[in-house]
Amino acid sequence: MITRGTVPSYSEIELLLKDYGLSERQIKIYLLLLATGPMKLSELSYKAGLYRMQVYNTLKQLIQMGLVEAVLKRPITYIAVSPKKALSLLLEETSERLERAKERQAFLLEQLMSLSKVATVAYPVPKFKIIQGRKQFIKMAKESYRRAKYEVNNINTPSAIIRGIMAGFDEVAEECAKRGVKIRWLTDVSAQNLNEIKKYCEYGEIRFVPLESSIRILIVDGLEIYISSLYDESIALKTEGETTIYIYDLNIASFMNKCFNYLWSLAKPIHP
Structure with missing residues (x-):
């Protein structure tokens, strides 16, 4: 049993918490606060046997993770x-980190194979995935934008432009534009999305095309x-009213890019 004012030293608990991605110092500070209750920085530094700056930096990390809260009084108490x-937040972060690793797997494999002298795969391994819900699409699409090296092509509905x-x-x-990545959008124009269109024009080119269905396409x-397929066109x-098919395949993407370029040649430039 942990008594108030003592430093927890349960190696088994520490080992389990490491599985959630916490460092030894983060574990030590969290368990110390959990066992002793609210403490000032100087008290934490003394009881943890660490320099004040080490404890301060660790507290900042724990606060960002949501595991520690700062009580604003003089001096600040943690x-x-x-x-x-804490476990709920850690599990959520661990799950998201695992999902990000899965998303990057195909891209990382491609890069590693390009470096390998014994590469046996000539083309990227095709990958297909169903994405349910808008939040997950946003997270994955942003990661693809950040991976982009050459070109990002979009077909968006007016409300998708706003979202x-x-x-x-x-x-x-903007990050892509700074790296020299070419970005293009095909969309329908409405009075509601003119401001958003002006914003996008700062980083790429937009052309007008009448859309007859609620479909969004992104090619990276x-x-x-x-x-x-957008069954919910709210902002x-x-x-969950949205289903996305993610495809990582050179042949299919090449065909989709040709379709995009054809529509692009027919579309009217927008000069907001």
């Missing part, structure tokens, strides 16, 4: 969140494709 909340700005796609588009570097960023 308190650990409940174990139930894109709300979700921060203008920021990843002629290799990754997202095709979304909400979290909704």
Whole structure:
């Protein structure tokens, strides 16, 4: 049993917490706060046997993770969140980290194979995935934008243009533009999305095309494709009323790019 004011030293607990991605120092500070209750920085430094700056940096990390809260009084006091909340937050972060690793697997494999002298695969390994819900699409699409090296092509509905700005796609588009990545959008224009169109025009080119169905298409570097069927055209960023097919395949992406380029040649330039 841990008594108040003592430093926890349960190696088994520490080992389990490492599986959630915590460092030894983060574990030590969290368990110390959990066992002793609210403490000031100087107290934490003394009881943990660490320099103040080490403890301060670790506290900043734990606060960002949601595992520790700062009570704003003089001096600032720190308190650990409940174990139930902490484990829930850690599990969510671990799950998201695993999902990100899965998303990057095909791309990483391609890069590693290009470096390998004994490569046996001439082309990227095809990959297909069903993405349910808008939140997951936004996360994956942003990762693809950040991986882009040459070109990103989009076909968006008017409301998808608005949602894109709300979700921060203008920021990843700006990052792409700085890297020299070419970005193009095909969309229908409405009075509601003119401001968003002006924003996107700062980082790429937009052309007008009348859309007869609620479909969103994203093609990255002629290799990754997202095709979304939008049954919910609200501007909400979290909704299950949307299904996306993710395709990582050179042949299919090449065909989709040709279709995009054909539509692009027919579309009218937009000069907001």
